[in-house]
């Protein structure tokens with residue numbers, strides 16, 4: 001064994017970066033190892049010709065500003081991370097069909113009052129139930145702060161201060177919105193964000209969904225000015241500044257144990273000794289490939305079996321650089337959802353086919369004018385899949401055809417829905433599929449979302465049982481496959497909280 005560290009963080013995705021910085025802020029000797037030659041996982045950037053593309057970001061939530069910092073904003077402040085954020089003014093435009101089959105084309109601004117006004121305009125009679133909805137999700141915000149502040153929860157305090165949160169947190173989002181008497185068309189509009197959690201409204205827990213709406217609508221979304229690589233480098237610089245050590249092109253192969261307690265990591269660059277490991281790796285991979293089978297707890301084996309078919313959403317991204325500005329093209333929105341239907345259950349079923357109609361257009365220059373050289377723009381399309389098997393079963397020829405088909409579909413979506421032909425202006429185009437993400441991130445079937453937050457496996461259920469999730473001494477998994485689910489914000493929070501648990505164990509002399 002070479003050197004000895006307090007903590008080894010394996011993988012520098014969002015959770016790994018957040019965990020690594022949190023450990024050095026707490027004074028721990030920390031090594032970060034990353035199999036790729038760059039940090040960040042999907043929080044990165046890549047270049048084609050004269051353009052730089054963000055591989056993933058649409059919008060990031062829970063940052064906040066000024067004296068209304070969100071959970072993420074507070075973590076960043078505590079850990080000395082200062083990113084140049086740009087606020088996203090509108091939530092989205094959505095071109096789809098309401099659940100009753102009638103056409104839908106709505107543009108919804110951020111901010112509670114503007115959001116309610118807009119929905120009232122599209123669906124008269126929504127205002128009153130929407131006010132109640134926003135009161136409820138504000139209460140959930142306060143309940144969340146109380147529940148996750150690291151001190152024990154007092155049920156009596158919760159009953160007194162968060163009665164409606166307790167009443168609704170056991171229910172799915174559709175049932176709660178119906179109970180609030182929100183008209184179905186307004187539910188369809190609110191539900192546009194469902195794919196950000198990957199589970200349809202009749203299945204995703206209201207606490208989780210309502211809180212996401214609060215964060216995106218009330219607190220507003222942000223994006224980094226200079227791609228998500230900027231965020232990653234801000235974390236890395238802070239990590240180095242506080243004495244952290246990082247090895248790139250270094251793959252963790254196996255976790256090493258002394259009895260039933262972790263004692264190190266076998267890497268492609270040699271063995272490393274440590275007291276704690278935070279692994280930014282999907283737990284399926286850890287248990288199946290990276291540790292002795294006899295040390296995998298029975299509970300984890302059962303969870304593995306239950307989650308086997310519950311991997312969350314997989315993505316394809318189609319990136320275009322156009323040699324005309326958004327203004328010249330008439331692309332006025334930042335984010336446009338093209339969905340076959342606003343019925344989330346039906347759409348979730350449609351997403352099982354790789355030929356599904358679902359697509360999200362992001363036009364970066366509309367909020368970041370210098371996202372590309374003057375007179376040009378960069379746009380991306382995100383296609384979602386709720387099943388991953390088609391991709392792994394394709395021949396090489398079928399794979400290239402599928403990529404070409406997605407490019408054509410994006411061009412067609414913009415032509416059909418926005419009446420804009422981008423074809424003559426395409427200077428660069430690139431496609432990432434679930435196979436690309438599997439290769440770069442090492443996640444099962446390329447999912448960047450971990451496991452579906454279904455009713456039996458929601459964030460609340462996971463959070464109330466955190467210690468049970470971490471029952472291998474000294475080894476904790478972090479990232480989208482861990483307790484807080486997917487997303488930039490969730491994985492930063494998850495990394496920071498889990499680093500706190502590991503550091504507390506170190507203080508107590510190791511678990």
Ligand SMILES: Cc1cc2nc3c(=O)[nH]c(=O)nc-3n(C[C@H](O)[C@H](O)[C@H](O)COP(=O)(O)OP(=O)(O)OC[C@H]3O[C@@H](n4cnc5c(N)ncnc54)[C@H](O)[C@@H]3O)c2cc1C
Nearest residue numbers: 011013014015035041042056057058059252479480487488
């Ligand atoms: C196309 C797309 C669009 C998205 N848009 C948004 C959005 O707009 N807003 C939002 O909030 N979220 C978005 N997400 C989701 C979000 O990006 C992810 O949920 C989150 O970044 C996952 O972070 P993670 O910590 O799980 O790490 P990952 O990104 O999965 O990174 C894991 C890291 O660990 C490394 N690693 C793995 N195995 C090993 C090993 N054995 N040894 C060493 N290193 C290893 C990998 O190389 C990688 O760098 C998007 C995702 C995608 C793919």
